[in-house]
Amino acid sequence: MAIARFPSIVLDCPDPAALAAFYGAMLDWKVEISPGWADVRAEYGQCLSFQQVEDYAAPRWPGQEVPQQMHLDVIVDDLDAGEAAVLELGATRHQHQPGQTFRVFLDPAGHPFCLCLD
Numbered sequence: 576m577a578i579a580r581f582p583s584i585v586l587d588c589p590d591p592a593a594l595a596a597f598y599g600a601m602l603d604w605k606v607e608i609s610p611g612w613a614d615v616r617a618e619y620g621q622c623l624s625f626q627q628v629e630d631y632a633a634p635r636w637p638g639q640e641v642p643q644q645m646h647l648d649v650i651v652d653d654l655d656a657g658e659a660a661v662l663e664l665g666a667t668r669h670q671h672q673p674g675q676t677f678r679v680f681l682d683p684a685g686h687p688f689c690l691c692l693d
Contacts, residue, residue, distance in 0.1 A: 583622040588684040591625035633685025
């Protein structure tokens with residue numbers, strides 16, 4: 576028997592509300608904000624959380640001077656349409672693109688994430 580239903584991934588950031596708004600819009604998930612913390616939740620229960628960290632330093636991907644520590648892969652049907660959507664939400668396309676079936680972006684707080692073809 577499982578002891579939990581869904582894991583939550585927590586990302587450090589300078590502004591939890593802003594980062595939750597970005598991911599909430601990208602994933603079409605509900606945004607819940609409280610002081611120093613924010614969650615985005617899917618209808619089926621999956622959750623991403625964001626906690627405010629003083630003196631936050633964004634990862635420096637692909638180098639390891641400030642390691643990425645983790646990243647998210649978001650599955651899309653169309654890379655071009657997905658790219659246009661996340662850029663409009665405030666993402667930045669990373670200059671280093673090591674693959675053909677995925678694209679690397681930075682969220683508004685500098686965390687790397689990939690849009691990947693299904």
